[in-house]
Amino acid sequence: MSSSVKEYEIIEGNTFYYNYNYYICNKIERKMERIEVENPFVVGKYLSDKYFCDRREETEFLRKQIENGRDVALISPRRLGKSGLIRHFFAQDDIKEKYHVFFVDIYATTSLAEFVYTLGKEIYDQLKPQSTIWKEKYFQIITSFRVGFKLDAMSGAPSFDLGLGDIQIPQTTLDEIFAYIDEADKPCIIAIDEFQQVGEYTEKNVEALLRTKIQKCHRAQFIFSGSKRHVMSNMFNSPSKPFYQSAISMGLDPIPVETYADFATQMFEERGKHIDRQVIKDVWNKYAGYTWFVQMMMNELFALTPIGDTCQEFIIEEARHNVIMAQEQSYKDLLSNIPPKQKIVLQAIAKEGIAQNITSAKFIKKYNLNSASSVQSAVKMLLKSDLLTQTENGYRVYDFFLSEWLATVY
Ligand SMILES: Nc1ncnc2c1ncn2[C@@H]1O[C@H](COP(=O)(O)OP(=O)(O)O)[C@@H](O)[C@H]1O
Numbered sequence: 001m002s003s004s005v006k007e008y009e010i011i012e013g014n015t016f017y018y019n020y021n022y023y024i025c026n027k028i029e030r031k032m033e034r035i036e037v038e039n040p041f042v043v044g045k046y047l048s049d050k051y052f053c054d055r056r057e058e059t060e061f062l063r064k065q066i067e068n069g070r071d072v073a074l075i076s077p078r079r080l081g082k083s084g085l086i087r088h089f090f091a092q093d094d095i096k097e098k099y100h101v102f103f104v105d106i107y108a109t110t111s112l113a114e115f116v117y118t119l120g121k122e123i124y125d126q127l128k129p130q131s132t133i134w135k136e137k138y139f140q141i142i143t144s145f146r147v148g149f150k151l152d153a154m155s156g157a158p159s160f161d162l163g164l165g166d167i168q169i170p171q172t173t174l175d176e177i178f179a180y181i182d183e184a185d186k187p188c189i190i191a192i193d194e195f196q197q198v199g200e201y202t203e204k205n206v207e208a209l210l211r212t213k214i215q216k217c218h219r220a221q222f223i224f225s226g227s228k229r230h231v232m233s234n235m236f237n238s239p240s241k242p243f244y245q246s247a248i249s250m251g252l253d254p255i256p257v258e259t260y261a262d263f264a265t266q267m268f269e270e271r272g273k274h275i276d277r278q279v280i281k282d283v284w285n286k287y288a289g290y291t292w293f294v295q296m297m298m299n300e301l302f303a304l305t306p307i308g309d310t311c312q313e314f315i316i317e318e319a320r321h322n323v324i325m326a327q328e329q330s331y332k333d334l335l336s337n338i339p340p341k342q343k344i345v346l347q348a349i350a351k352e353g354i355a356q357n358i359t360s361a362k363f364i365k366k367y368n369l370n371s372a373s374s375v376q377s378a379v380k381m382l383l384k385s386d387l388l389t390q391t392e393n394g395y396r397v398y399d400f401f402l403s404e405w406l407a408t409v410y
């Protein structure tokens with residue numbers, strides 16, 4: 001006997017519908033099947049190729065490099081879609097079949113110990129659902145992680161509860177991890193996201209150390225991705241650096257506007273809604289095709305359009321307002337953490353949109369700034385913390401939404 005009802009839950013603003021099939025035998029088993037998300041403009045995570053726009057050529061490029069034994073350095077500004085592309089590549093059936101894939105985001109790490117911890121944990125998490133001989137060797141080979149291996153006193157189920165403090169000698173643990181990888185039953189692909197971060201580690205020469213280990217590792221290939229163009233370029237393209245010419249450099253451009261418009265139109269149509277093509281193009285243009293901003297806007301535009309209706313240009317303004325106001329608290333938190341001198345300069349640049357001649361007397365007077373040198377040092381810090389970016393035409397606040405909020409609301 002079985003019946004089915006629909007229920008849903010909301011995860012990070014998206015509604016997921018489930019199809020629960022109740023099988024009544026001795027006990028009730030709930031079989032859960034994810035049907036679809038209500039809002040198809042997914043932001044901040046990768047669900048499946050259904051919600052992923054294009055990147056066909058880029059996926060093929062990655063496949064070609066990896067299959068021919070070349071590592072890749074993927075370099076582009078933030079929020080264009082690097083992490084998404086790697087997740088998409090890893091989700092391809094043939095890749096999943098042929099390789100073990102691991103994705104480590106090291107943006108928040110500050111030391112080799114944290115790097116080792118993050119890598120070890122990702123490998124464990126990926127292998128957890130499997131039962132293979134290789135998996136069973138995890139704690140045999142990575143002996144320094146044994147302290148984290150626990151058996152639940154009640155159920156006897158194994159768990160892995162490792163603390164950062166458990167890593168005594170990161171280099172040794174790293175050796176063990178690489179020794180473990182070398183025993184893998186399938187070749188591995190390890191993506192290290194925000195790789196430029198290793199340059200900021202407290203220990204010296206981490207780059208050289210990693211390069212040596214990676215070179216010796218025959219069972220894994222690597223995708224290094226990073227947002228800081230000059231740091232990444234310097235790492236892979238300057239002869240004095242350990243990773244010099246060790247990987248194929250790959251850039252990422254915005255998804256072409258027509259391709260994105262086809263995708264967005266389809267997402268609306270499939271769910272009984274319509275959208276004027278010009279709306280998509282306007283949004284794409286306003287945010288220079290930067291996927292994150294465009295997807296955020298499309299998500300809101302979709303939400304604002306009732307089923308059966310057509311999303312038209314006049315709604316853009318309301319969507320923009322909603323998206324920006326939803327972030328207001330995080331902008332306030334962010335501003336409370338930056339020094340007043342930088343804050344004034346940030347707002348001045350936001351008001352300009354794109355600011356040229358920021359050290360000119362005119363600019364300084366217009367925004368009541370202190371002096372050319374104080375503007376210069378503030379800009380330097382703001383660039384370093386990614387709040388500002390330098391374009392061909394001048395400086396702008398990197399986050400388009402923050403920029404609008406600073407210029408109009410704050
Ligand atoms: N091809 C795509 N189709 C749909 N959404 C995408 C695509 N690429 C990226 N995104 C979304 O855009 C946002 C930014 O992409 P992300 O991969 O995180 O950028 P990056 O790693 O370059 O900073 C993510 O929230 C992601 O969900």
Ligand SMILES: [Mg+2]
Pocket residue numbers: 079082083084193
């Ligand atoms: Mg990323």
